[in-house]
Amino acid sequence: xxxxxxxxxxxxxxxxxxxxxxxxxxxxxxxxxxxxxxxxxxxxxxxxxxxxxxxxxxxxxxxxxxxxxxxxxxxxxxxxxxxxxxxxxxxxxxxxxxxxxxxxxxxxxxxxxxxxxxxxxxxxxxxxxxxxxxxxxxxxxxxxxxxxxxxxxxxxxxxxxxxxxxxxxxxxxxxxxxxxxxxxxxxxxxxxxxxxxxxxxxxxxx
Amino acid sequence: xxxxxxxxxxxxxxxxxxxxxxxxxxxxxxxxxxxxxxxxxxxxxxxxxxxxxxxxxxxxxxxxxxxxxxxxxxxxxxxxxxxxxxxxxxxxxxxxxxxxxxxxxxxxxxxxxxxxxxxxxxxxxxxxxxxxxxxxxxxxxxxxxxxxxxxxxxxxxxxxxxxxxxxxxxxxxxxxxxxxxxxxxxxxxxxxxxxxxxxxxxxxxxxxxxxxxxxxxxxxxxxxxxxxxxxxxxxxxxxxxxxxxxxxxxxxxxxxxxxxxxxxxxxxxxxxxxxxxxxxxxxxxxxxxxxxxxxxxxxxxxxxxxxxxx
Numbered sequence: 273x274x275x276x277x278x279x280x281x282x283x284x285x286x287x288x289x290x291x292x293x294x295x296x297x298x299x300x301x302x303x304x305x306x307x308x309x310x311x312x313x314x315x316x317x318x319x320x321x322x323x324x325x326x327x328x329x330x331x332x333x334x335x336x337x338x339x340x341x342x343x344x345x346x347x348x349x350x351x352x353x354x355x356x357x358x359x360x361x362x363x364x365x366x367x368x369x370x371x372x373x374x375x376x377x378x379x380x381x382x383x384x385x386x387x388x389x390x391x392x393x394x395x396x397x398x399x400x401x402x403x404x405x406x407x408x409x410x411x412x413x414x415x416x417x418x419x420x421x422x423x424x425x426x427x428x429x430x431x432x433x434x435x436x437x438x439x440x441x442x443x444x445x446x447x448x449x450x451x452x453x454x455x456x457x458x459x460x461x462x463x464x465x466x467x468x469x470x471x472x473x474x475x476x477x478x
Numbered sequence: 479x480x481x482x483x484x485x486x487x488x489x490x491x492x493x494x495x496x497x498x499x500x501x502x503x504x505x506x507x508x509x510x511x512x513x514x515x516x517x518x519x520x521x522x523x524x525x526x527x528x529x530x531x532x533x534x535x536x537x538x539x540x541x542x543x544x545x546x547x548x549x550x551x552x553x554x555x556x557x558x559x560x561x562x563x564x565x566x567x568x569x570x571x572x573x574x575x576x577x578x579x580x581x582x583x584x585x586x587x588x589x590x591x592x593x594x595x596x597x598x599x600x601x602x603x604x605x606x607x608x609x610x611x612x613x614x615x616x617x618x619x620x621x622x623x624x625x626x627x628x629x630x631x632x633x634x635x636x637x638x639x640x641x642x643x644x645x646x647x648x649x650x651x652x653x654x655x656x657x658x659x660x661x662x663x664x665x666x667x668x669x670x671x672x673x674x675x676x677x678x679x680x681x682x683x684x685x686x687x688x689x690x691x692x693x694x695x696x697x698x699x700x701x702x703x704x705x706x707x708x709x710x711x712x713x714x715x716x717x718x719x720x721x722x723x724x725x726x727x728x729x730x731x732x733x734x735x736x737x738x739x740x741x742x743x744x745x746x747x748x749x750x751x752x753x754x755x756x757x758x759x760x761x762x763x764x765x766x767x768x769x770x771x772x773x774x775x776x777x778x779x780x781x782x783x784x785x786x787x788x
């Protein structure tokens with residue numbers, strides 16, 4: 273079917289469109305900051321918005337694989353690298369917000385946070401684990417590592433995603449409605465993978 | 479009661495007088511204009527206080543702008559987002575309103591809000607407000623010590639604690655349709671905390687009646703405790719022999735204790751309380767013991783293990 277496997281030209285256009293869409297959260301935040309419309313606590317707002325979009329892009333990045341298995345659509349997999357890099361991009365903005373705006377390079381405070389604050393203990397390594405994934409995202413690095421090792425390395429995205437959702441869950445005061453939504457979606461995305469791995473018919477597929 | 483004495487303030491914290499008055503004048507002008515725009519006509523007519531009793535107390539710190547005080551609130555009765563109360567508190571009806579004072583008292587009474595407004599001279603108290611989430615503001619509240627009200631109902635010898643009960647009406651308070659807290663909102667104090675001259679029964683801010691999102695028409699302000707201790711939109715005050723269980727204690731007994739005194743040395747289980755971000759400032763500042771009111775209130779907790787009674 274045509275929709276399952278689009279030609280390069282169309283995928284290229286979709287990719288360009290998604291690229292522009294993915295910049296909208298940053299654009300909105302920048303305009304808000306420029307106009308001074310980020311509320312009474314702009315640093316908290318920037319931190320929350322960048323964190324929210326990191327998690328959202330992470331979940332979107334994990335979607336093409338189960339989608340292909342369930343529907344047979346293969347073209348979204350070709351957007352996966354770009355989506356993963358956007359996850360890393362918003363993750364970097366989130367981490368820099370913490371480092372510069374929130375803590376202002378208070379290394380002592382940051383170290384204490386990492387050791388003592390469970391949500392940072394789990395969030396910081398989740399951020400770090402994205403770095404090797406971003407570095408090895410190029411075709412060249414993929415070739416140099418070889419498919420087997422590259423795939424093995426990139427299974428890091430699973431603990432990273434779980435860490436990200438737990439990070440969010442542990443930091444909210446007591447309204448868990450948003451973290452629960454992220455947890456359920458992640459559960460579906462990871463659960464589908466497990467089901468396909470266990471099913472004999474799923475064998476041989478990536 | 480002993481007249482209340484202002485605490486000693488280090489010279490480094492004192493703003494030069496000329497600058498202080500220039501700021502105050504600016505804030506008053508700006509605040510008045512903003513308030514006129516924000517408040518619906520009905521509340522304007524009911525409020526607008528005239529001459530205020532000269533305050534015996536005022537933190538010599540830059541006031542947080544009214545726009546921030548009225549736009550950034552934790553008031554879960556209107557939603558858990560910081561901007562929810564400003565957007566949704568318009569549905570709260572503050573007249574008629576009464577406050578029932580009952581329990582371990584000789585003269586229980588239901589007070590009409592307009593009688594409370596005339597009960598004692600209103601004074602402006604500029605207090606630091608420290609939220610448990612590690613941000614803070616400086617707010618010019620209007621009110622009088624809670625002790626003024628309590629002495630009128632004559633607490634019995636059994637009155638060891640005071641419980642505050644906020645309005646429970648999901649039709650007016652849409653956030654109460656969620657079960658995020660156990661409604662109605664309940665808070666409490668020990669009787670000596672309740673009688674302390676800093677404990678303010680609060681009816682206004684920035685020279686006018688309380689905006690709905692700040693807990694209209696009547697709320698508590700206990701400046702040495704985290705903000706959530708200061709119950710808003712109060713309809714009941716009960717004097718009790720036993721320590722009441724507050725809404726936040728019920729929700730997270732390991733995270734929120736009965737005392738909830740501001741204490742930089744006792745962290746929230748999930749985050750540090752050593753520093754705070756003053757709204758409007760970039761760098762965090764150190765949180766002060768009892769939010770800077772240690773001279774006045776530390777004796778209330780003499781001999782207590784504050785990490786146990788958090």
